[in-house]
Amino acid sequence: MNPYKDIEAYRVSPLLAVTDLLLVFPFLDLLRRRNTTSLRLEAGGGDSPWQGKEAQRMIREDIRHGAVFLTNHRDIITDAAWLSYMLRMRYFIRPYMGIGNNLLSKRWIEWLVRYNRCYVVIRGGGPKEVAKNAMHLNSYIQYLRGRGKSIWLAQREGRAKDGNDLTQPAVLKMLTMGSDDFIEAVRVLNICPVSINYEYDPCDYLKAREMQLRRDNPQWKKPEGEDERSMKTGMFGKKGRVVYRLTPSLNHWLDAHREELAGMTRNEQVQAVARRIDYQIHIGYEVYERGEDFEQYLQERLALIDLPSKDEMFLMDKLHEMYRNPVTNHEAAKQLKD
Numbered sequence: 468m469n470p471y472k473d474i475e476a477y478r479v480s481p482l483l484a485v486t487d488l489l490l491v492f493p494f495l496d497l498l499r500r501r502n503t504t505s506l507r508l509e510a511g512g513g514d515s516p517w518q519g520k521e522a523q524r525m526i527r528e529d530i531r532h533g534a535v536f537l538t539n540h541r542d543i544i545t546d547a548a549w550l551s552y553m554l555r556m557r558y559f560i561r562p563y564m565g566i567g568n569n570l571l572s573k574r575w576i577e578w579l580v581r582y583n584r585c586y587v588v589i590r591g592g593g594p595k596e597v598a599k600n601a602m603h604l605n606s607y608i609q610y611l612r613g614r615g616k617s618i619w620l621a622q623r624e625g626r627a628k629d630g631n632d633l634t635q636p637a638v639l640k641m642l643t644m645g646s647d648d649f650i651e652a653v654r655v656l657n658i659c660p661v662s663i664n665y666e667y668d669p670c671d672y673l674k675a676r677e678m679q680l681r682r683d684n685p686q687w688k689k690p691e692g693e694d695e696r697s698m699k700t701g702m703f704g705k706k707g708r709v710v711y712r713l714t715p716s717l718n719h720w721l722d723a724h725r726e727e728l729a730g731m732t733r734n735e736q737v738q739a740v741a742r743r744i745d746y747q748i749h750i751g752y753e754v755y756e757r758g759e760d761f762e763q764y765l766q767e768r769l770a771l772i773d774l775p776s777k778d779e780m781f782l783m784d785k786l787h788e789m790y791r792n793p794v795t796n797h798e799a800a801k802q803l804k805d
Contacts (some may be wrong), residue, residue: 669704
């Protein structure tokens with residue numbers, strides 16, 4: 468009996484490889500040509516402390532036997548899809564990808580994403596059900612890592628709509644459930660943080676809209692079809708220059724701070740590892756130069772927001788915020804010592 472039947476990605480490896488080459492990757496390449504000015508995957512580089520061929524070699528070695536690629540989260544579909552596409556093309560790695568069950572509104576959608584190496588993250592329910600689902604997911608991830616498979620997972624549940632990418636401790640706790648030694652459990656996972664950078668976020672106006680709706684009504688819930696609208700907008704909207712920046716495995720940092728981490732409580736260790744992931748994602752950001760036409764772009768995005776009680780000042784502030792926060796976090800990371 469298969470204990471992971473309800474959440475696992477479908478295992479059809481030979482057929483998957485053929486489908487990748489004939490259908491999935493050509494489609495993703497079409498999106499690249501239509502919706503981006505450029506799309507690139509970098510190992511280190513940018514303003515990060517990992518420069519040159521030696522850093523590239525180190526990162527390549529880090530991921531050779533599989534890794535957990537933990538990333539910031541901007542777009543529902545393309546975050547993971549393009550990472551998978553570029554890792555497959557450059558390193559011959561095809562990670563398993565997590566997708567929330569709230570996005571699987573139709574049976575055919577669930578079949579399609581699970582066929583394309585997505586596993587299901589079950590969300591919602593009471594405290595006992597949440598804990599049970601977390602343990603089940605943890606067991607499946609451990610099973611995949613035990614077989615040398617790579618995994619994509621966002622650093623938090625849901626997208627950071629204000630652009631302030633921070634790792635949720637709950638994600639780290641889920642990944643290490645059942646382990647008496649948190650640091651060793653993190654080491655086994657081989658977490659490699661990745662920065663995802665879009666020059667323009669196609670869903671920026673939808674995110675600002677949602678923030679006003681939640682401000683005006685704290686009990687507001689997404690209506691049916693809202694996630695599908697975001698998925699479609701994110702997939703087919705213009706993104707400008709796109710950069711994915713790989714950073715080294717956390718294991719290097721764990722080794723360098725072994726004694727310091729050993730003197731911490733488990734909760735302090737979780738917080739320290741979360742801060743380190745944030746640092747590697749933030750330092751890996753690509754900071755885009757914004758020309759004088761950027762304000763005009765934001766005005767055009769503001770005009771797309773359809774609300775009966777449209778608070779333009781609030782909405783414009785939120786649009787500015789989601790593009791400003793990554794720059795603020797990047798500059799703060801540059802002041803920290805690696």
